[in-house]
Amino acid sequence: MIEKELYESMKAHVSDSRMDKILSVSEERTRYLSVVLSNVFYTQNISAVVRSCDCFGIQDLYVIGNSPSTHVNKHVAQGAYNWVDIHRNTFKPEEETLTELKEQGYRIVVTLPQPGASSLHNFDIGKGKIALVMGNEREGVSTTVKEMADDFLYIPMAGFSQSLNISVSTAVILSELTGRIRSSELDWKLSEEEKKALQYNWMKNSIKRGDRIQSEYLVRIHPNDQGDDFLVSK
Numbered sequence: 001m002i003e004k005e006l007y008e009s010m011k012a013h014v015s016d017s018r019m020d021k022i023l024s025v026s027e028e029r030t031r032y033l034s035v036v037l038s039n040v041f042y043t044q045n046i047s048a049v050v051r052s053c054d055c056f057g058i059q060d061l062y063v064i065g066n067s068p069s070t071h072v073n074k075h076v077a078q079g080a081y082n083w084v085d086i087h088r089n090t091f092k093p094e095e096e097t098l099t100e101l102k103e104q105g106y107r108i109v110v111t112l113p114q115p116g117a118s119s120l121h122n123f124d125i126g127k128g129k130i131a132l133v134m135g136n137e138r139e140g141v142s143t144t145v146k147e148m149a150d151d152f153l154y155i156p157m158a159g160f161s162q163s164l165n166i167s168v169s170t171a172v173i174l175s176e177l178t179g180r181i182r183s184s185e186l187d188w189k190l191s192e193e194e195k196k197a198l199q200y201n202w203m204k205n206s207i208k209r210g211d212r213i214q215s216e217y218l219v220r221i222h223p224n225d226q227g228d229d230f231l232v233s234k
Contacts, residue, residue, distance in 0.1 A: 001193050002200045006217050010203045013213065022202045025083070026195045028057045032129050032181055032188035034106065035174070038094060038145050039065035039136040040166060048167035049134070054080035056174040059190070059198070062087045062131075064097045065142065082205040098131070098148045106131040107150035110141055111169060113162075117152035120176050126186065127151075130177070134170050 011019060035053055040046055046063060053061050061084055089097045098108055109123075110133045118124070133149070135141035155164065155172055164172065181188050190198070204210030 002196050003221075005221070006214070007196065007200055009217055010200060010207075010210065010213055013207050013209065014203050018206050019203070022199050022206070025057075026190070026198050026202070028182075029059045029190050029195070029198060030057055030178070030181065030188045031059050031190060031194070032186060033058060033174075033177055034060040034062065034101070034129075034131050035170065036062040036064060036097070036101070036108075036131050036133040037166075038133055038141050039139075040134070041136050041138065045137065045165070045167045049170050050084055050086065051080040052167065052171040052174055053084045056171075056178045058084070058174060058178070060085050060087065062089055062097055062101075064089045064094045065136075066090065083202060094142060094144050095148060098133075098145065101131045102148075105129050108133060108145075108148055109151045109153060110145060110149040111135070111154065111173065112140060112146070112149075112152045113154035114152055117154045120153055120155050120173060123151075123153045123177070125177060125180055125184065132170075132173060132177075134166055137166055 014022070035049065035058055037046060037049060040049075040063070050061060053059075063086065087097075102108065106129045107127060109130050112135070133141060133145055135145070153173070155169060157164075204214060207213075
């Protein structure tokens with residue numbers, strides 16, 4: 001939990017219009033649905049998905065597998081990396097991240113048109129939190145990911161082409177699912193504590209002196225603390 005004095009110190013440096021935006025956006029953020037990119041090859045696609053996550057209110061994006069780069073292209077993402085939590089987990093096996101998500105109550109939902117898969121429009125959003133897994137541009141998801149999946153879904157198509165770019169597919173799915181989630185009675189919103197933490201980080205990312213203000217607070221109030229422990233109320 002962010003200490004009240006630190007929160008207010010940071011807030012004093014943020015304009016009223018920016019603070020209003022931070023507060024309104026945090027009310028729409030969700031962790032009921034998170035996105036997982038598995039072995040995605042192109043940096044542009046990763047960056048575009050970051051941007052889509054921000055636009056549709058998704059807070060957590062996981063990058064797993066053997067992606068050659070987790071670098072975010074600033075021109076494509078257009079600053080969205082400041083507002084979305086990007087978990088770069090390419091340093092450990094895919095199954096480890098997926099297991100952790102399952103332990104957090106997520107069901108692993110893989111985008112794959114195969115027998116038994118649900119159409120996007122008929123997909124049941126009420127069975128629990130969703131970790132939406134998108135495969136790479138060439139082979140899709142790995143055998144490991146398929147074996148760990150709890151559900152599969154596909155995007156219905158009516159044209160000669162039967163596939164979409166991964167970033168486009170992600171945006172289409174997020175638009176559909178987040179709209180339905182927000183219109184439902186599901187408990188999709190963040191807790192007050194989570195919202196405060198996000199608001200604080202967004203304030204810090206909105207001003208040039210954010211890190212300095214935080215460091216000055218640490219020295220003044222908690223001179224013996226190390227790392228980020230000072231962010232926790234004592």
